Amino acid sequence: MGQSSAMHPKALLDVCSELVRLSLKFDHPTDAIVAKFFRDNRGLGPRERATLSGTVYNVLRKKLLFDHFAPSGSGPKERRLAILGFYGPGDFLRSALTDQEKNWLDQCEKINVADLMERHRHNLPEWLVQPLKDQLGDEFWPLAESLNLGAGLDLRVNALNAKRADVQKELAQAGIKAVNTPYSPWGLRIAGKPTLNKFDGFIKGAFEVQDEGSQLLAMLLDAKRGEMVVDFCAGAGGKTLAIGACMRSTGRLYAFDTSPHRLDALKPRLARSGLSNVHPAAIAHERDDRVKRLAGKIDRVLVDAPCSGLGTLRRNPDLKWRQSLGLVAELAVTQAAILQSAARLLKPGGRLVYATCSMLVQENEAIAQAFSEANPDFAPLEAGEVLSGLKVADAAKLCSGGETGQRYLRLWPHRHHTDGFFAAVWQRA
């Protein structure tokens, strides 16, 4: 493929159509499809890459709206979708179109979307709509809109070796405006998506990219110096790093996961962070011998369970087309099993946190309630009170459920400008 600067609009639109075609197979996560496409087409420059990924993500976000417009056009469907979702200036796009396509696009742009049927406006699969309306009522529409806007960029400052104001200063020197996140004391929110991995602060482990919601989940565990802590589903360790910093790099923090590949991705992050208390360990499954050996010995356990990921639709809009009620039901069985097994690790008086990045009751409140009923020795704590105790502003507004309405942490993109998250907290008797 030729150099980016020389790429003609017609050629770029052709490449966009091809990437849209590959993405709509839904045989892999879209971020992996896009990354492979870029590896296979090394000649693409930064601007072409931005156009390509922007176009694919637009198509995924607004798929039902574009599916409604597409039949009136001509040519391959992926090309029509790429035209509708094209991420770039209108005149640049138009210079790539035939007269027939230009007329069709003009007609589409004249349509008032507000007059269309609901499904073309919310761009969500039907199976997801009613469960969200049941929870949110009229707020369903602000949520649906926020899911199509894309996400901002949050950083977590490493409290072990850096100050938020210093990171803010380093970013400001490079012309990047970062404001304090409203709830997390470690968070900075950045406008746009600048590349950050060349910054001294990043290389030295002063900050990591992490949604403010994830930071709040790590806060709920409230791990202390010198404790024994398990991050049961640590993955690439986003929350492990935050917890390790809370512990001031003392005590012992086990990072378990069934995926050695994900734990490998934790290692360079760990090296940057300066933490020396983290022990990554791949486990075969949640009943692994390693878990049995530690039973009753641990002060705090976080279960950041594998979930549908529907709370991250701003970043991963493909999930709404790749998930289904059937898959969610299967996940709920796994979530309950992992939570039950992880709970055995706790000492009397120890704290258990169950978390997901799902917005569905089946993966959240239903799992937490079933666990509470089956385990009377685990007393639910009010997430709102825990966060207020940690001086999180407006903690009550981040929570819902239970008698006080503060039982569970419940973050929503349209209310809190985070991904959608859930967390429940218990103390072992």
Ligand SMILES: C[S@@+](CC[C@H](N)C(=O)[O-])C[C@H]1O[C@@H](n2cnc3c(N)ncnc32)[C@H](O)[C@@H]1O
């Ligand atoms: C939501 S992700 C974790 C994200 C991670 N905590 C972070 O903050 O970056 C869930 C993780 O659970 C892991 N997992 C799946 N089944 C598991 C099991 N039975 N026991 C432990 N981990 C499991 C997956 O490999 C995945 O990495």
